[in-house]
Amino acid sequence: MTDPEPERTPVLALEGVSKSFGAVRALRDVSLQLYAGEAHALAGENGAGKSTLIKALAGVHRPDSGTVLLDGAPVVFHGPADARDAGVAVIYQEPTLFPDLSVAENIFVGRQPRRSFGRVDHRAVKEATAALFARLGVDLDPEQPARGLSIADQQLVEIAKALSFDARVLIMDEPTAALTGSEVARLFGVVRALREGGAAVLFISHRLEEVFALCQRVTTLRDGGLIASEPVDGLTEDDLVRRMVGRDLDELYPKQDAEVGDVALSVRRLTREGVFTDVSFDVHRGEIVGLAGLVGAGRSEVARAVFGVDRWDAGEVHLDGRPLKPGAPSLAMAAGLALVPEDRRAQGLVMDMSIERNINLTGLRTTARAGLMDRGAERSRAVDWAVRLQVKYARLADLVGTLSGGNQQKVVLAKWLATGPRVLIVDEPTRGIDVGTKAEVHRLLSQLAADGLAVLMISSDLPEILGMADRVLVMHEGRLTAEIAREDATEESVMAAATGRGRSAA
């Protein structure tokens, strides 16, 4: 474990690594060194390339250029198993569990303790899991199936999995997002012990104070490029934010004051059993309402139910005073509701179709004449909106999959704005898009609200919620736990409500 050379060799390092996905350059010439006994923070906004970098270290993505170094020697990880065998443990942001298997099996899959003739020792698996949970201070039953675990519990299982093999390198992608304070404290205790035992740690968190509490070095990424790699000592949170954002916050969140009008969307006591319960709120004309909460809190599910994709079990939704029928998206659309979904590649766009066709998916009825599509009307509708939203494209007939993430998102927005909605629901509108386009999307949302549109914005990006919303609603485990006015909304007050720690003093 110890390094004989006076000059320290990093346990795991990246050197000049680049990685592209289609037109999107996720990493550009990035280098990173992880040393034994050191906790290293990776900072950057959503879409800066952090997850791609982790996946390059974990053997999930093969870099297009550049090398991965293990103990100073170049290696090629052909898959996650190679990285694991080299002692790299990864906790991914989104838990990747096997729903049908027990918690214990999830932790030890492929590495179960064995007894004679290579048979799996089921009892040892269970006991080792119980021991891991005891070390983490978690009371989960090792034999419980992973299906039905809350996001926080799933995250704890992921953490236990990473701890279960004596990792030389522990990589954690937002491990604390869903955890309570005591769980975080316990996790940090374990991580410190590992680090003192000589493990290298790479830590990602959007909570900057955690970075300062745990880490010695910090590397900042922006738009896939390396901005700085430096000791944490002597840095302030403001320094870090400036490196991450690269511009003034006012410029990134150009919120205009808008006149708040009548209620446009009214949701009353909406319940979908086991998903969300008793959700009531109003969105007024001219207002951007932020819907915050942890992943899995039920925000997107509320949006889907309001729009009619999923049915609701109880409650009602009114649009401009008229009730919406449950489970009828086309009626919701006709009534003036638009939903820009969370996952633009899977839900927002048809990736194998052209920009023009994608924008016109919402206008198949309105642009048809006698049941046949009017190609001219289609084209002008698409051009009109593509130009208004400044989509950067070569030809409208290009496949939408060839555009960058930010421009894809603009196409989704164009598709929905072309329907002339009265209420726009946007779910994670700027996830995975570059900072420049992000600012454009924000300016657009702000402009739309100023023009009298009612906007409900779901976002996991706290600065975005704080910067853009006139009012913040917070969900926790399927319930609305707080409604915070723009003046009172701070990271602390929103996170407190999102983690179910009750309303902070307001």
Place this chain on the structure above:
Amino acid sequence: MTMTAEQPTPATAPEAPSTTGVLDRVLKVRELAIAVVLVVMLTATQLDNSAFLSQQGIKDLLLNATILVLVAVGQAVVVITRNVDLSVGSVLGISAFAAGDLLHGGGNPVLAVVVAVAVGAAFGVVNGLLVSLGQVPALVVTLGTLYIIRGLDSIWIGSRQITAADLPSGFTSFGHDGIGVVPYLALLTAVVLVAAAYYLRSYRSGRDMYALGSSPEAARLAGVPVRKRILAAYVTCGALAGLAGALYLARFGNVDSGTGNGYELTVVSAVVVGGVAFTGGSGSLYGAALGALLLTSINSVLPSIGVSSVWVQAIDGVLLLLAIAVDRVVALRVAGLLRKRAAQTRSAHHG
């Protein structure tokens, strides 16, 4: 802010163990339910027609079930990995003829069985490679190989056929005799079933199959050798279909180019009725075997209570839909229950 004072976490979570209890019970009930249906059906038939469960009756029942059980066990292994093998009927047919051809030429019976298994395993390799490397849905790939193997079968066999007269008498009596009421074929099938079930439960590679059927993406991230495991599942399935072909030959003594035609759908029904989820990752081989036993028993039950056998297929279909409906309802209820329990446990923590 995350380090602010916290309420102490209660050390016990009374909810957790009972959650497992519920799920465990449901899973066990799933196999128990088929067993109960089977027993009720057989008892009712016996009451109606006391000749039904005679010594010969029981023996026939077991003999009829063995071949389907064997193929269903192989199919279940594939379905657990979230795939399917539609070519089993063709594989059964061609390996039965291969064994028969060898015996007809005066070959050794043991060698004939080995050849049948090897032929089946070889087609399993083809299927496995196409599915795991081709990244094409298994349904389409094995539909293709179903026709290809059937085509090869027809070209090779032509209008020839193997009859009992071509086979050594020891081989055919192996197909009929047994110890008491239990035929040798049923014993062999039971051994295969127990061994395969034990392998799936007790070996890492067996557990991997459940894992990759449950979530292929998570399996990839966990370093499970996905392609190797899928290949192994198909080879197992093919080998068992080949073995079933040899047993078919021993039992019926009659094989031509149409043998095993349409068998794949019966096999898939048996697996699904037996509670192996088509979405992968759950179910057991014992369940699949019970499903096969249930389906073949209906074939014997209906004639003995005087119902025309034209009803058999319709009843099989109803059973299939019923099984899927039950699974779906149970899955929804269990999911709801688990969510509720999880929410309670958590709120108990922070309450």
